[in-house]
Amino acid sequence: MTAEPRRRDSAATRAALLDAATSLFAERGFEHATVRDIAARAGVNQALLFRYFGSKDALYASVMAGQGRELLEGDSAGRLLEGVLRRLLEKGPRQADHLLFTALQSGGVDNAAAGIREELGDDYVRALSTLTDAGNGELRAELVLGWVVGISMLRASAHRDVLRTADTEEVVRLVLDAAATLLERIER
């Protein structure tokens, strides 16, 4: 970000690493974002990552903790799905939501951020499940969350052109209409 000659500044270095890690984890997922790539994007020596965060796992946990909290703020439950879809379709994979989806994707993997990941998933499910009176509201909410995860996955796929180039409004309308059969109080 800052193109200046960079003074020695541990706080700025730490912040640059956190920034670079956030975008790279969102773009490539935990395993494909190497510590060297992250340090390179931050414009910082690779050893500093360990000095300031201890381990790659701990850095991931910091990223998830930092971005995670913002995910659910700003949108009411009724507008949550719409908000997530818009951010996903318009801003692409360098995106806090995408971070959660790549995290949910590597479900079985057991790293330091596993707890935060599950918690964020729970937060989404809890918010969405308030949108129905059905007895199986949680299941309905998880199915909707699964849909967003899947759309996020396919969009990252190189070859699924139709979805990748589709008009945002069109996709939002199709998904909201279908999801409304599961969660009747979705606002449109």
Next chain:
Amino acid sequence: MTAEPRRRDSAATRAALLDAATSLFAERGFEHATVRDIAARAGVNQALLFRYFGSKDALYASVMAGQGRELLEGDSAGRLLEGVLRRLLEKGPRQADHLLFTALQSGGVDNAAAGIREELGDDYVRALSTLTDAGNGELRAELVLGWVVGISMLRASAHRDVLRTADTEEVVRLVLDAAATLLERIER
């Protein structure tokens, strides 16, 4: 599978490797299934994998080619989504469909099976898109495919209990009803 003392038999060894690779790739995805794990599950020395398939990539391509063709057979287009969901929910991750979904997941990754993966995705989309007369039928079909991919991902996640333990009939009904707003000729 065969618990016999195993005679020397290159065809049987090859088949055992292919079997083990199919299930391990489906369970863990391409990268998390190591050649040592595959050879171990096949009960075979690890070097034989390279003798019979050349590389891990080539083995993956063989697996995808072998299982892929079966995916779309057996179900009519109208019953395709239901069939996929049932297999996914009942049989769990050791499953041909799951193989495709873990493949679609690692969209960007460029390995020997990338072509086969895209082709299989196209086959699903083509079949599903026949179920609507809407002008954006392909987009609708990709969204439905994305849903199945996402459900498959979340089910693999350790913590999403509601979805993992849900009754198959209940999930099938919820998803088919919602998907019917996208593809009107889905049979239920």
Next chain:
DNA sequence: ATTATCTATAGATCTATAGATAATGC
């Protein structure tokens, strides 16, 4: 004699650390 199988290891990554170097604050 042929060829299926096994042993040993090369070579490429990746995370992580120990210790050297150099810029800042008093």
Next chain:
DNA sequence: ATTATCTATAGATCTATAGATAATGC
């Protein structure tokens, strides 16, 4: 003097290969 940064490398995996060993078919 303190501490931010860099160099060099250890140690763990993973794919892949070269060459030795041993079981089968003629």
